[in-house]
Amino acid sequence: MVLEARGLDVTPGMIKKLVSVNDPESAAILEVIYREEIAHVAAGTRWFYHICHRENHNPDIYFQSLVETYYKGGLKPPFNTKARELAGMPASLYQ
Ligand SMILES: [Fe+2]
Numbered sequence: 001m002v003l004e005a006r007g008l009d010v011t012p013g014m015i016k017k018l019v020s021v022n023d024p025e026s027a028a029i030l031e032v033i034y035r036e037e038i039a040h041v042a043a044g045t046r047w048f049y050h051i052c053h054r055e056n057h058n059p060d061i062y063f064q065s066l067v068e069t070y071y072k073g074g075l076k077p078p079f080n081t082k083a084r085e086l087a088g089m090p091a092s093l094y095q
Contacts, residue, residue, distance in 0.1 A: 001044040001063070001089070002071050007037045008083040009076075034083075041087035049088075063093045 011034040018027040052059040067075060081091055 001041065001048060002067060002075065004037055004040045004044060005084055005087070005089060005094070006076070008034070008041060008087070009078065009080045011037065012080065038083055038087045041084065041089055045088045060092045067094075
């Protein structure tokens, strides 16, 4: 969920950069990856909430504790909240 969502944060900027250096083919490839990434984040988020419900975890607190424990360096804003929302990942989870 951390790395896939990070892809949502950074890919739009990469697409803009590729367009600005006249590489529309690579930009088009990243557009496909970006759209697919939303489904990947959605799958992770769906399973995460399923497990939280099953094991009686508060999703926000549990996600933040997992990130703190297993992801060195913490999450890096700015976040693409619009794409994350499309994937079912609320801001309360990561902010
Ligand atoms: Fe992915």
